[in-house]
Amino acid sequence: MIDSSPTPPQFGTFFVPGPTEIRPEILAQLTRPIMGHRGRAFEAMFARIEAGLRDVLLTARPVYIAPASATGFMEMAIRNAPEGPILSLVNGGFSERFAAVAESCNRLVERVVVPWGQTFDMNVVETALKKGKFAAVTVAHCETSTGVITDVRAVAELAHRVDAMALVDSVSGAGGAELTVDGWALDFLLTGSQKALALPAGLAFAVASAEYVERAKRVTDRGYYFDVLQYEKYAEKNQTPSTPATHLLYALEAQMGDIGREGIERRWERHMVMRDATIEWVEGVSLRRGVDLRIVAPEGVRSPTVTVVTVPSGMRGPDVCEAVKSRGFTIGSGYGDLKDTTFRIGHMGDHTPEGLRRCLHVTENAIAELAERRHLVRV
Numbered sequence: 572m573i574d575s576s577p578t579p580p581q582f583g584t585f586f587v588p589g590p591t592e593i594r595p596e597i598l599a600q601l602t603r604p605i606m607g608h609r610g611r612a613f614e615a616m617f618a619r620i621e622a623g624l625r626d627v628l629l630t631a632r633p634v635y636i637a638p639a640s641a642t643g644f645m646e647m648a649i650r651n652a653p654e655g656p657i658l659s660l661v662n663g664g665f666s667e668r669f670a671a672v673a674e675s676c677n678r679l680v681e682r683v684v685v686p687w688g689q690t691f692d693m694n695v696v697e698t699a700l701k702k703g704k705f706a707a708v709t710v711a712h713c714e715t716s717t718g719v720i721t722d723v724r725a726v727a728e729l730a731h732r733v734d735a736m737a738l739v740d741s742v743s744g745a746g747g748a749e750l751t752v753d754g755w756a757l758d759f760l761l762t763g764s765q766k767a768l769a770l771p772a773g774l775a776f777a778v779a780s781a782e783y784v785e786r787a788k789r790v791t792d793r794g795y796y797f798d799v800l801q802y803e804k805y806a807e808k809n810q811t812p813s814t815p816a817t818h819l820l821y822a823l824e825a826q827m828g829d830i831g832r833e834g835i836e837r838r839w840e841r842h843m844v845m846r847d848a849t850i851e852w853v854e855g856v857s858l859r860r861g862v863d864l865r866i867v868a869p870e871g872v873r874s875p876t877v878t879v880v881t882v883p884s885g886m887r888g889p890d891v892c893e894a895v896k897s898r899g900f901t902i903g904s905g906y907g908d909l910k911d912t913t914f915r916i917g918h919m920g921d922h923t924p925e926g927l928r929r930c931l932h933v934t935e936n937a938i939a940e941l942a943e944r945r946h947l948v949r950v
């Protein structure tokens with residue numbers, strides 16, 4: 572039998588940097604009755620949703636919505652980009668994925684690689700861009716494996732100087748970290764439902780600039796499912812090219828209403844408050860408990876949505892996660908190269924500073940106990 576516990580768990584215990592915790596009111600939307608997707612009611616709902624997404628992403632362009640995870644739209648960004656080599660800025664696991672997607676689409680890819688935990692020196696990016704005749708640049712706004720923010724506005728500006736398109740992954744940024752698609756002149760911005768937008772997984776969102784769409788007309792192998800021209804055409808009619816995930820759109824519609832009431836700028840501020848609280852907590856653990864934790868991202872480029880924390884040698888990130896779990900909270904384990912040496916706090920989506928404080932308190936107790944057991948406390 573499926574779990575039939577009478578009271579759903581209280582919101583505010585799940586702090587993984589994606590998927591993020593979903594409020595019960597949003598989840599409840601999934602039980603609304605089905606509607607056909609080729610009719611007025613659907614089009615009206617789609618129009619409301621799109622207006623909401625435009626306000627979140629700060630764009631006047633259509634917002635494409637697909638039943639896919641965000642990686643699907645990485646593929647769309649590449650498949651529809653003008654012919655030619657791609658410059659990929661790689662500073663962690665997800666920006667490397669964008670480069671790998673480009674290679675898998677038979678693009679010649681050149682990488683600017685910096686160590687995990689760093690962002691890019693724009694002079695280096697500029698030099699790299701001038702060396703080849705690049706059709707596009709790929710970059711992750713928030714690198715979720717390290718908690719580092721990259722100045723994608725500066726990247727786009729440099730790309731445009733050499734007539735290249737700026738393709739930006741803001742999967743864990745959009746809806747939590749400051750982002751202005753039109754104002755920053757991003758050519759392709761992609762994100763997903765299950766990170767800072769705090770929705771069920773399964774929806775990908777993207778915005779393409781008019782210039783990107785214009786150039787896509789000359790791309791001959793755009794494929795079928797992720798053909799940007801189809802998405803553009805259907806979005807203008809408040810429709811989707813193939814069957815939409817209507818129930819996920821119900822949840823999205825409700826969430827757009829709530830985000831609209833909060834206001835996107837206030838939402839960004841709430842995320843910065845949560846980031847600052849997490850940074851202060853990391854420093855406090857050292858003072859209060861004698862356990863040295865370190866934040867992977869250097870000051871100045873720390874993400875408002877996720878903080879990646881290095882544990883002292885002798886302790887393992889996954890053990891911290893497990894100890895936290897046994898106390899009723901969930902935090903994220905390290906990702907990729909940082910799997911064993913870090914844990915990740917996803918302070919994004921609908922979480923509140925108060926809820927986060929409870930999670931950090933519990934995490935601190937778990938860490939202190941682990942450190943004591945292993946004699947790792949500094950004296």
Ligand SMILES: *Cc1c(COP(=O)(O)O)cnc(C)c1O
Binds near residue numbers: 642665
């Ligand atoms: C989660 C994430 C992805 C992958 O998104 P999926 O929805 O799992 O395809 C890509 N990039 C970043 C920065 C992410 O955080």
